Amino acid sequence: MYPIIDVVIPAYNEERSIGLVLAEIPRKWVREVVVCDNASTDRTAEVAEAAGATVVYEARPGYGSACLRALAYLAKKPEGEKPDIVVFMDGDHSDYPEQLPELVRPIIEEGVELVIGSRALGHLERGAMEPQQIFGNWLATTLIRLFYGCKFTDLGPFRAIRYDKLLELDMCDPDYGWTVEMQVKAAKEGLICTEVPVNYRRRIGVSKVSGTIRGTFMAGYKILWTIFKEMF
16 A cells, blocks of 8 residues: 655745646655645745645744644544655755655655655755855754764755654744754654755745845754754
């Protein structure tokens, strides 16, 4: 029997890209794609619905807030209809959705519980990540290895996790710390983690994080804060 795989995509003003992302998801692998419209001011929700996604809404801004809202939707499904695996990806077309089978394969075939799609191990298109992002990923993953003993090379958004293990992590970060919170908590809880190489390209539109000085600073601060606070 194939596992039930649902995809979660947080989206803020991704009208130009969300249709492309949804078209490239290998749908025979996926039961449902849940797009959380995070208070967009454009036609993100309309385009996503037209492409076959389930759209939920979250007025509170923040990457983590959108992910939490999508998970709240999945949690309302009856017992027996909840997913086995949840895949997270971005809505800006920077990830390669067609690599989803590679991402979930370690969970299906090897008993892994969390898989991070590593841009550091895959092909990174020139200009797809800013230098501060590359340095920040290196610093964060180095600290996770030193403090928690779990080796990662990236905090990439394209990731897969067993749904039951995701619930055990009790995720709560509403914004920039979502991805690192998941990895730090997974390390603390002793989840079986691995990485697979994924490719990464220039996003459509401007990054909500690295595209502004404030966004870059706040993301860096929140990531480091999350790593240190989980130690206590």
